[in-house]
Amino acid sequence: MGHQVRRRTFLSVLAGVPLAASATPKPDAGQANHLPPGTQRLKSSLNAYSFNKPLMDGTMTIDDLLDFCATTGFDAVDITGYYFKGYPQVPADDYLFHVKRKAFSVGMEISGTGVRNDFTIADKDKRQQEVALVKKWVVAAAKLGAPVLRIFAGTQKNENYSKAQVTEWMLKDIETCVAFAREHGVIIGLQNHNDFIQTADEVNKIIESINSAWFGLILDTGSYRVHDPYDEIGKSVKHAVNWQIKEKIFVKGAEVETDIPRVMAIIKASAYNGYLPIETLGEGDPKVKVAALLGKLKRAMRE
Template structure:
């Protein structure tokens, strides 16, 4: 797809995104819930501080997840020693084997990329970063690699122009993911992608079974987050289900029953990784959130 065709498709999708007919939460709550194959997972960022300061190892994290009853674990790339350099096969296969021996699956992994960078040569390095970790994901047995849109402000550059180069870069990564059996998941991270109106055109432009949304419940911070989740849930290939959500700019406890009912009403099946943030003992917080999620799953 050339840039002109890509732009036309994206703008058409953008125009339709804001007028899509979506059932209200009230209507959805009256529908029978579908039987689902939904499994729990932990996003390792919940233990970001102890992992980064070496107070906890990946082996210890695996042991913890198995001990409290998770089905899977999402290990972001930067928790491997030496990131962004790709770890050795020995390291990758050690983590894979340890997870298997503990009865855990690797539900995903991710990188910290930025496709909003204006410098084309620097963006090539970002694409290569994603490609490198696609290969890691394949060796780990992780079905999904999480990527970001980016954070650069690029004052004076039209959003449409940034979107054009971003779509091209993502398409390149999606094709490489397909070649390696790894799905590329774009996370709504309250950066360049903040709302459902931002999310939808990406998936209406790049229509590939190897491209999906990492639906981050805590990063829809404009408008009604539950309605934003409803509008984009059909693109989800993985989740970050967080303990807090933003309603009218205020951070409050997530209505977990409501979110999980939305998942059950959708076509999504698979892992629902949880993530806790902020102050407090991550072990205590994670166990508490897991218990609540299991109740509704």
């Protein structure tokens, strides 16, 4: 889809015109998840941010994380890029391949990785640096064997620009990254992160405007805070390519425990197949908290 067509598509969607009336699907558009609801192949995973403090201060290594995940009963792990020393630079191949071999040796899969990027920056040259960062980590993800690279929309306020203007340049940058990622067999996953993107409608408009099987949603259950989060999850699950299932969720502005069986019911009623990374935050021993949340997830997966 050309830039001008994409622009007209997005602006028409903002105006309430159905996407199907304004866009022609690409040959590879849409999820490739076609198993009947309730028969999906679902796997547990851990988002490494659950161990952010020990990973950042060096008291836990990526090898330690892989050992923990294996002994605790996870199928996979999502290792965000900034837990590799030297980030935002990509580690040498020797270390990437060490991590890949280590994961294999303990029976773990790598469900994804991610970067900190911001495509809402008004300065075009600075945004190009963000695009370059994503591209570098696309290559790293391919070498790790991670099927999905997680990105963000951004956090800039941009008071001199409308949301539609910011979205227009953001779409162009994302499309550039998706085209590059496709060449390397990596899916770009945009996380709803309660910043520039806050609602399921916004998620759906952006993903459907890009319109590629190599682009989807990292569905962050804890970051839908404007409307009912379970309704929002249900509205956007069709675009999920990976998850962050968090122990807490926001209902009417209050942080409460996530109803894991309710989230799982939404997943099982969808066409989603693949990994279900969990993430714990806040105070407490992360090993204890992670094991407890994994237990809830596995019970819900069995039911």
